[in-house]
Amino acid sequence: MTTPPEICDTGCGLNATLRIISGKWKPLILFLLRDEPKRYGELKRLMQGVSDKVLIQQLKDLEADHVLARTDYQEVPPRVDYAVTPLGRSLAEAIVPLCTWGTENAVEMARIFAERDALP
Template identity: 65%
Template sequence: MSTVRSSTTPFICGLDAALRVVSGKWKPLILFFLAKDPKRYGELKRCVRGVSDKMLIQQLKELEVDGIVVRTDYKEIPPRVVYELSPFGFTLADALIPLCEWGTEHTDIIEKALVRRVTA
C-alpha cells in the first residue's frame, strides 16, 4: 500500500477518504443516531448530548453536502425539518458498526486509559 499521494486523488488511502467524511467530534454520533431512524433537529440535539447548536448545524450541513444526510423541510408552521441518512449514508453507518462494537467491548480499558492521560 503506497502512502504517496497520486496526482489523480487527494487521498492517501481509503481510510483517509473515509476520515475526511466523518472527521469531527460529532459526526460519528450523528450517524449513529440517524442510523436508528430519522430525527427532527431537537430530537437529534437531545441524542448528541453536549453539542452546541452552531456545531450541530455545521456538521449536519457538511454531511448533507457530502451526500450522507438528507434534510427534508416540510415547509410548515411551526417549522418541521427531518434529518435522515441517505442510502450512501447507511453504507457509512454500516462501516462504523465494528468500531462501535469495539468501543462497547473495551469501555473499561478505554476509561482507564483516559484517566491515565489526564494524570500523565
C-alpha cells in the same frame, strides 16, 4: 475512470472516509440516524455536550457530502428532519463495529483515559 488522489494516497479509501467523518460529532450523527430519520431537537437531546452551532455545521457538512438528506416539510411551526442517504447508510453501517469495539473495551479505555488525564 481514474481514482481520485485523496482515495488512493494510502492504498485504501481511508482518506476519503476520514474527510467525510472528520469532526467530533459526525460519526455519532451517522450512527444515530442509521435506523430512522430524526428531527434536530431529538438529535440535540441524544448528543449531550454538542453546541447548536457545531451540530448545525456538522449536519450541513454531512448534507453537502451527500450522506445526509434534510427534509423541510414547509409547515408552521417548522418541521425538519434528517435521514441518511443510501451512501450515508453504508457509511453508518461501517461505524457500527467501532461502536461495538468501544462498548467491549469501555472499562479498559476509561482506565487509560484516567491515566492520561492525570499526566502533567
